Amino acid sequence: MSAAVIQHAEPLRVDGLSLSFGGIQVLSDISLRLEAGEITGLIGPNGAGKTSFFNCLTGIYAPTQGGIEMGGLRLEALPPFRRAALGFSRSFQHVALCPELTIAENVMIGLDRLSRAGWLHAFLPLPAGRKERARNRALALGALERLGIAQVADSRPAELPPGLLRLAEIARAIVGEPRVLLLDEPAAGLNSIETRDLAAALKKLRSPDLVLVVVEHDMDLIMDVCDRIFVLNVGRLLASGTPAQVRANPEVVKVYLGDEDE
Template sequence: MSETTTDERSARPGEPGRALLQMQNVTLRFGGVVALNDVSFEIRQGEILGLIGPNGAGKTTCFNALTGVYQPTEGQVVFDGTPLGRRKRFQINRLGIARTFQNIRLFQNMTARENVLVGADSHHRAGVVQSLFRLPRHRRETREGNALADELLELMDLGHRADDLARNLSYGEQRRLEIARALATKPKLLCLDEPAAGFNPVEKQRLMDLIRRVRDLGNTVLLIEHDMKLVMGVTDRIVVLEFGKKIAEGLPAEIRDNPAVIAAYLGVDDASEEEL
């Protein structure tokens, strides 16, 4: 977990902040289907950016393009000043981008702590010989990994479930465990793909609090989410996609009052802002 710096605190609503990630005119085609069409936006260091739009808008495709699952057909993704190019997913993760998925992807027969340690291990450098003979680097990385795992489990309110198998956790606990594992890779940018899916209102409020805590610890967050109350309540800025194109970008209040966004999201032309 990184400490919040002055530069990171400056990246708050209405303030410029430093661009941590830039989508630069990204187009992604699958045969004759254009999934993303000339999409450009930036994520500023220390903010929570929401990426929203109706079903089929291209939100998850956009996630996949910036995390290395797909390669842009045109344009590029620049992260922390470095074009990602054709880097593989594990290389992008080591640069500092971590993500969760719509469908939970945990190691169900491993404990909660062991799942988080998988994330922590992505930055370990001890080789087979060092691990086999428990040499100093291996012992140090083991201590540091366990300490980080315990810290993140506490952050996600899972400290009391550390030794339980992932399969025995509740749905909401598994969602939070997946976030803890992603944070264990020590990302500069945490991408959350519909983390509130299947949550009840109490769990959604708890998730909002957790996302704010993650940001306040110095992390930058990109959030895909269908629940507009959650998005409006937790994000600093919002980007809106429709049919693979960006149709709006701005502060939550600006997006809420944007007629084009309301029409696109609800599929009607005369929707009231209360509905959004």
């Protein structure tokens, strides 16, 4: 096990990150700094490279060039499980909860990196497993509570609407108290009321110890919750700034935001 830890309130620094598959350049020379204590938005047209960027941060994709650093640790060569152990957590574009498990049990899966024997052990009817399961359930309930949905702890995914499922997924992503939380299109498939609830939940997650990055096409949500926004276009960083600065940037309006009104 790595003795390295990322101290609280460290920014995540990305320097000259590039990614290509064969001859296709997916990300080109991305340099930026993601601050703890802020909600950062990552926006851009379809195919701009947003998910690929997340995949580079979590180690699913190996960048062809560039560095990723946090708290003095070089991360770009670490495999995904090492980055997870250092506190990287993410949610995916499509809801991926296990239908056979309750919401609390689904959230407990997010404690894998903290579990001594792995989460499966905590589900087995052994004394050590029972103790660990009780501890994990309490942590899962805490995460659900933090997002205001503790009442669905014992429901199964099929019983719940998309908005609650999305929040349950985020509960699973935060239950291990990550240092870096990457949310990929959390508002996808949600109606306007669910999106409003999501925005309120995201604001509650803002914390001095957390780098929180949201990829999203819902511009109302992004402009509402984000402190800072980075705009990608065909794999390049096109612009960055506060929501007001990004909204007023003519290049961003031309390649992306202009589409919103059409």
